Amino acid sequence: MTSDYLPIVVMFVLATLFAALSFAASILLAPKRPTSAKLAPYECGIVPEHEPAERFPVKFYLVAMVFIVFDIELVFLYPWAVVFRRLEIFGLIEMGLFLVTVIIAYGYVLSAGALDWGPARRVSDRVVGPVLRASGMPGQARPPAGVEVGTGAGEAA
Numbered sequence: 001m002t003s004d005y006l007p008i009v010v011m012f013v014l015a016t017l018f019a020a021l022s023f024a025a026s027i028l029l030a031p032k033r034p035t036s037a038k039l040a041p042y043e044c045g046i047v048p049e050h051e052p053a054e055r056f057p058v059k060f061y062l063v064a065m066v067f068i069v070f071d072i073e074l075v076f077l078y079p080w081a082v083v084f085r086r087l088e089i090f091g092l093i094e095m096g097l098f099l100v101t102v103i104i105a106y107g108y109v110l111s112a113g114a115l116d117w118g119p120a121r122r123v124s125d126r127v128v129g130p131v132l133r134a135s136g137m138p139g140q141a142r143p144p145a146g147v148e149v150g151t152g153a154g155e156a157a
Helices: 006-029 059-075 079-081 084-112
Strands: none
Touching: 059 079, 059 084, 079 084
16 A cells, blocks of 8 residues: 555655755855845846835736636646546536636636736726617716717717
8 A cells, every 4th residue: 555655755755855956056066256246136137226116016916827727727628538438428518517617717807807918998998889878877867869879989988
């Protein structure tokens, strides 16, 4: 029984040794000639003159997390494809539900604007084409007969 886990233990020990020896070798073998240029913070080749006025946008991290989540979800397709014939119709329905869930989540991420890399825009700026507005909505007066409503072009927000 313990011999079944021996390859895993050996691999774990080898990985740990490799990491530890790599750190030790870099500390022992690296040249130690500090200069003011090497000790200065590096920021894309530009010497920082002052602290940034605003924080780094979280949008980049959000896109990275969304990518990782969808990447991990789609990795589940490989084992399913291997055993697809044994799962028969149950496996097909199960994977269909899984993919519908992934597509709904992807649609939500797109609609929330998590994948927009450009500057932040208002929701009304994203709409391309005419905007349909119902007359008689709460807070809006009903337009007189013959007046066109909701063309989207030239309307004041």
